[in-house]
Amino acid sequence: MATAEAAVHSEGKAGGTPAGGLWSWITTVDHKRIGILYFLSGLFFFLVGGLEALMIRLQLMVPENDMLSAEAFNQIFTMHGLTMVLFAVMPMAAGAFNYIVPLQIGARDVAFPRLNAFSYWLFLFGALLLNSSFFLGGAPNAGWFAYANLTSSQFSPGHGMDFYVLGLALAGAASIVAALNFIVTIINLRAPGLTFMRLPLFTWMTLVVSFLIILAFPPFTIGTIFLLFDRMFGTLFFEPSGGGDPVLWQHLFWIFGHPEVYILILPAFGIISDVIPTFSKKSLFGYPVVVYSGILIAFLGFGVWAHHMFSVGLGPIANSAFSGLTMLIAIPTGVKIFNWIATMWGGSIRFRAPMLFSIGLVAMFTIGGLSGVMHASAPADLQQTDTYFVVAHFHYVLFGGTIFGLFAGIYYWFPKVTGRFLGERLGAAHFWLMFVGMNLTFFPMHFAGLHGMPRRTFTYPAGLGFEGYNLMSTVGAAITLLAMLIFLFNFARGLRSEATAGANPWKASTLEWATSSPPPVHNFDVTPEVTSRDPLWNDGVALPAGEEKFHMPNPSYWPLVVAGGILVAAAGALVGLPVALLGAAVALAGIYGWSFEPIH
Amino acid sequence: MASEMAHGAEAGGLETAMTHGSPEEPHASSRTYIAIALVLGVLTALEVMVFYVEALAPVLVPILLVLSAAKFVLVVGFFMHLKYDTNILRGLFFGPLAIAVAIIVAMMALYGYFL
Amino acid sequence: MERTSTGVPNEKMLMWAFIGSECMLFGSLIATYLAYRGRSIVGPYEEELLNIPFITVTTFVLLMSSLMMVLALSAVQRGDTRGSKLFLFLTALLGVVFISGQVFEFSHFVHEGLGLGRNLFSGTFFLTTGFHGAHVTVGVIWLLTLWAMAMRGKLGPEKSLKVEVAGLYWHFVDVVWIVLFTIIYLMSGASGA
Numbered sequence: 001m002a003t004a005e006a007a008v009h010s011e012g013k014a015g016g017t018p019a020g021g022l023w024s025w026i027t028t029v030d031h032k033r034i035g036i037l038y039f040l041s042g043l044f045f046f047l048v049g050g051l052e053a054l055m056i057r058l059q060l061m062v063p064e065n066d067m068l069s070a071e072a073f074n075q076i077f078t079m080h081g082l083t084m085v086l087f088a089v090m091p092m093a094a095g096a097f098n099y100i101v102p103l104q105i106g107a108r109d110v111a112f113p114r115l116n117a118f119s120y121w122l123f124l125f126g127a128l129l130l131n132s133s134f135f136l137g138g139a140p141n142a143g144w145f146a147y148a149n150l151t152s153s154q155f156s157p158g159h160g161m162d163f164y165v166l167g168l169a170l171a172g173a174a175s176i177v178a179a180l181n182f183i184v185t186i187i188n189l190r191a192p193g194l195t196f197m198r199l200p201l202f203t204w205m206t207l208v209v210s211f212l213i214i215l216a217f218p219p220f221t222i223g224t225i226f227l228l229f230d231r232m233f234g235t236l237f238f239e240p241s242g243g244g245d246p247v248l249w250q251h252l253f254w255i256f257g258h259p260e261v262y263i264l265i266l267p268a269f270g271i272i273s274d275v276i277p278t279f280s281k282k283s284l285f286g287y288p289v290v291v292y293s294g295i296l297i298a299f300l301g302f303g304v305w306a307h308h309m310f311s312v313g314l315g316p317i318a319n320s321a322f323s324g325l326t327m328l329i330a331i332p333t334g335v336k337i338f339n340w341i342a343t344m345w346g347g348s349i350r351f352r353a354p355m356l357f358s359i360g361l362v363a364m365f366t367i368g369g370l371s372g373v374m375h376a377s378a379p380a381d382l383q384q385t386d387t388y389f390v391v392a393h394f395h396y397v398l399f400g401g402t403i404f405g406l407f408a409g410i411y412y413w414f415p416k417v418t419g420r421f422l423g424e425r426l427g428a429a430h431f432w433l434m435f436v437g438m439n440l441t442f443f444p445m446h447f448a449g450l451h452g453m454p455r456r457t458f459t460y461p462a463g464l465g466f467e468g469y470n471l472m473s474t475v476g477a478a479i480t481l482l483a484m485l486i487f488l489f490n491f492a493r494g495l496r497s498e499a500t501a502g503a504n505p506w507k508a509s510t511l512e513w514a515t516s517s518p519p520p521v522h523n524f525d526v527t528p529e530v531t532s533r534d535p536l537w538n539d540g541v542a543l544p545a546g547e548e549k550f551h552m553p554n555p556s557y558w559p560l561v562v563a564g565g566i567l568v569a570a571a572g573a574l575v576g577l578p579v580a581l582l583g584a585a586v587a588l589a590g591i592y593g594w595s596f597e598p599i600h
Numbered sequence: 601m602a603s604e605m606a607h608g609a610e611a612g613g614l615e616t617a618m619t620h621g622s623p624e625e626p627h628a629s630s631r632t633y634i635a636i637a638l639v640l641g642v643l644t645a646l647e648v649m650v651f652y653v654e655a656l657a658p659v660l661v662p663i664l665l666v667l668s669a670a671k672f673v674l675v676v677g678f679f680m681h682l683k684y685d686t687n688i689l690r691g692l693f694f695g696p697l698a699i700a701v702a703i704i705v706a707m708m709a710l711y712g713y714f715l
Numbered sequence: 716m717e718r719t720s721t722g723v724p725n726e727k728m729l730m731w732a733f734i735g736s737e738c739m740l741f742g743s744l745i746a747t748y749l750a751y752r753g754r755s756i757v758g759p760y761e762e763e764l765l766n767i768p769f770i771t772v773t774t775f776v777l778l779m780s781s782l783m784m785v786l787a788l789s790a791v792q793r794g795d796t797r798g799s800k801l802f803l804f805l806t807a808l809l810g811v812v813f814i815s816g817q818v819f820e821f822s823h824f825v826h827e828g829l830g831l832g833r834n835l836f837s838g839t840f841f842l843t844t845g846f847h848g849a850h851v852t853v854g855v856i857w858l859l860t861l862w863a864m865a866m867r868g869k870l871g872p873e874k875s876l877k878v879e880v881a882g883l884y885w886h887f888v889d890v891v892w893i894v895l896f897t898i899i900y901l902m903s904g905a906s907g908a
Contacts, residue, residue, distance in 0.1 A: 111725040111729070112725070112729065176736060180729055180732050180733055180736070181729075183692075183728075183732045184725050184728045184729050184732065187688060187720065187721060187728065188719040188720050188721055188723065188725055188728055189719065189720065189725075190720045194720075211695075214696075214732065214733075214735060214736040214739075215696055215699055215735070215736065215739050216739075217736075218736055218737075218739040218740035218742075218743060219703075219739060219740075219742075219743040221740065222740060222743040222744055222747070223743070225842070226747070226838075226842070229831070229838065229842065233831050233832060234830075234831065234832030235831055235832045235837070235838035235842075236832060236834065236835055236838055237747070237835075237838055237839075242756060242832075242834065242835065243751070243754045243755060243756045243834065243835050244751075244835060244838075245750070245751075248747065248750060248751075251707065251710070252743060252747075255703060255743075299699075302699050302702070302703065303702070303706075306710075314710060318709075318710055592860075595860075630786060630789055633782060633785045633786060633789075634782065636782075637778065637779060637781070637782035640778045640781075641775060641778065641779075644771065644774060644775060644778065647896075647897065647901055648767065648768075648771050648901070650901075651767065651901045660901075660902070661902060664897050664901050664902060665897075667897075668893055668894065668896075668897040671778075671893045672890055672893055672894070675781060675886055675889060675890050675893065676886070676890060678785075679781050679782075679784070679785050679882075679886045679889075680882075680883055680886045680887070680890075685723075686721060686722070686723060688721050688723065688728075689723060689727075689728065689731050692728070692731040692732050692734075692735050693731055693734060693735055693738075695735065696734075696735030696736065696738045696739060697735070697738045699738075699739070700738040700739050700741075700742030701742070703739075703742060703743075703746060704742055704745055704746045704749065707746040707747075707749065707750055708746070708749055708750070710750075711749070711750040713749070
């Protein structure tokens with residue numbers, strides 16, 4: 001281990017440290033910088049989404065509250081969902097994909113660095129476009145799922161739903177482009193000897209998630225284009241009077257939406273599958289099973305979408321089919337829980353912050369998974385659907401699952417990215433407060449839901465028995481807020497602390513820990529050769545002798561130009577055709593500039 | 601969007617995978633391509649003929665599916681070279697295609713096609 | 716070309732992955748088309764409008780453009796500059812002919828009363844074939860760009876990967892049309908007489 005670390009990291013090699021300045025960040029094509037941009041943007045929007053959550057909880061704290069009007073509440077809960085799913089969780093995960101995966105596979109960057117930068121800018125512009133709706137006539141207010149035909153121009157006359165379509169078109173395209181890049185990167189840029197079954201689990205899950213993204217987003221894109229055409233050009237896709245079927249929207253949305261939830265959870269599974277072995281000093285138990293179950297979940301995830309539609313009237317045959325497949329998918333998911341537990345069993349456990357969050361995920365996701373299996377039964381779901389029982393379920397898996405997993409990753413990889421540590425005691429405080437807050441907020445929702453409290457309503461009458469549960473939920477939100485403040489303080493302080501983290505402070509086993517913290521621009525002085533899984537534990541990294549010639553890609557502003565052109569074109573859909581054409585022209589010019597840009 | 605990293609590995613003894621796009625890889629000749637194009641034309645003509653023959657109306661759909669599938673396979677296998685390519689590329693295409701077809705069939709079922 | 720783990724160039728793999736994604740894009744359009752077939756409340760209906768003989772010709776044109784494309788790739792790989800220019804141009808030209816056929820068909824339909832928001836057939840037909848046509852248009856622009864490079868002597872065999880990747884895109888767009896021609900036109904229930 002020591003030889004690998006010492007030989008691979010370099011301080012003095014020319015080009016080891018990146019240039020500073022705003023322009024260098026705007027034109028960067030370095031996966032590490034792009035990863036940081038994604039992460040910080042995601043963190044920002046996580047706070048925005050959290051603020052929206054606090055507003056929801058304050059409004060619902062007491063019955064018949066008038067802090068928020070119904071219209072304001074509808075916009076806030078809609079944007080809370082959209083922001084958390086698309087602008088917080090996915091970008092923070094993308095930050096990890098970007099920074100860590102090339103390092104884990106022993107590569108110097110992703111396959112298409114400029115395309116990578118383009119994905120980031122397009123995501124950012126989509127997020128800003130959608131959020132600008134708050135200031136330009138109102139945000140979308142029909143829920144993140146935007147069921148037709150509430151979203152028609154007749155029933156949603158403002159521009160909120162147009163912002164929905166356009167902002168998500170940009171963000172969706174950005175995700176697809178990034179995912180394509182990662183597929184090629186992971187398949188094609190692995191270090192010599194790094195076979196698929198030697199890949200770290202986080203890289204494996206990134207590959208699986210990338211396939212989910214490129215396959216799940218297109219149906220959503222098509223659905224939103226149908227919606228846009230209905231609203232702007234009078235087509236009848238979701239218009240009942242013209243023979244259109246509003247349920248078609250639900251199909252297209254959930255054909256995307258269900259795989260999307262696996263897109264949200266699998267990266268977290270990948271993270272803890274790397275963290276738990278590290279802090280158990282023991283290899284992942286049943287590595288192939290964890291890999292194959294991830295693939296199976298992804299594949300089956302395309303076959304269960306109508307379990308979000310059990311109350312829509314699809315009929316008993318359809319409901320049974322989707323119900324059965326949904327129960328089936330619980331199997332590969334549950335299997336992973338056993339793998340993680342078996343990894344810890346007999347291991348030498350260190351309860352550092354990454355491990356706390358990982359174990360928290362295992363516990364919280366189990367709870368969320370149990371309520372999920374309850375939803376899988378179509379008859380039972382008829383009572384649960386559209387109540388707070390569902391809200392409880394998905395927050396257990398998304399907050400207790402994904403968010404905890406992302407925090408595990410943050411605490412785990414912060415030393416690698418910055419060369420510094422996040423405070424352990426503050427990290428533990430963050431974890432425990434967040435654990436208490438999260439459970440206090442969402443556990444009562446199971447009861448509120450089964451007692452009949454509906455979702456997506458801005459208030460509730462007194463005397464129905466919902467008061468106590470809602471009050472507890474709001475108190476839990478306050479505790480979670482405190483936990484987040486502690487985290488932010490820890491984060492800011494950590495950035496300014498002394499750079500004492502070496503290449504492999506956790507004594508982990510995967511390749512990102514075989515180079516300095518932070519890595520040089522070129523990641524590795526010499527491309528490592530890998531001869532086993534967990535290479536740093538099994539003496540499975542060889543460093544070929546001799547110097548390696550390589551050339552790092554030059555920075556470029558074309559990705560920003562093309563993304564900017566697309567943003568202007570999207571705005572043109574709202575502002576006017578000349579603007580749309582201008583944006584398209586800028587994007588096209590940018591594509592030519594990009595294609596013919598000299599590489600060296 | 602050409603890949604940007606020129607990388608010459610002086611690594612001791614490790615043979616890197618050979619580059620693709622070299623003339624040695626197998627592929628059809630120009631004459632084969634023209635022949636395939638003619639077959640595609642004939643298949644299209646057959647499809648249209650079947651469409652016009654009223655007597656075949658009950659079996660129109662299965663016949664068309666077979667003929668179209670044949671055209672599909674010819675274009676994908678020969679023009680797109682997939683017959684000669686690695687399993688990974690085939691997987692990249694047929695996996696998503698299978699999922700897309702499954703979803704189309706499921707939607708057809710949900711909209712009453714198989715009742 | 717730089718080393719890749721599979722021996723397949725990155726750009727080629729990217730295009731195949733993209734094509735996989737496009738299968739889902741067109742798949743959703745086709746699923747919708749099929750879901751809404753026969754459900755238009757008012758006419759004009761597909762049986763009255765679809766002109767099979769005309770579209771058979773444009774279909775044939777697009778198939779031949781795929782032939783031109785493989786011949787173009789062959790020429791570029793061999794360093795045959797005349798062939799490169801000729802076949803790239805012909806591919807693009809046949810693509811333009813196909814698009815012109817679409818434009819003609821669309822305007823005829825509109826003239827017959829099939830506005831975009833007329834009925835379910837109009838919405839699904841125009842958007843499905845329109846998406847396809849937009850893809851063809853992008854392909855034509857791409858091919859003309861390559862042709863311009865060939866005209867300036869900048870498309871030698873060392874750049875054949877660019878042509879190969881463009882070819883994959885172009886053939887896929889043709890394959891999609893094979894499916895659409897069958898589903899929309901030949902299985903339309905339009906009178907075969």
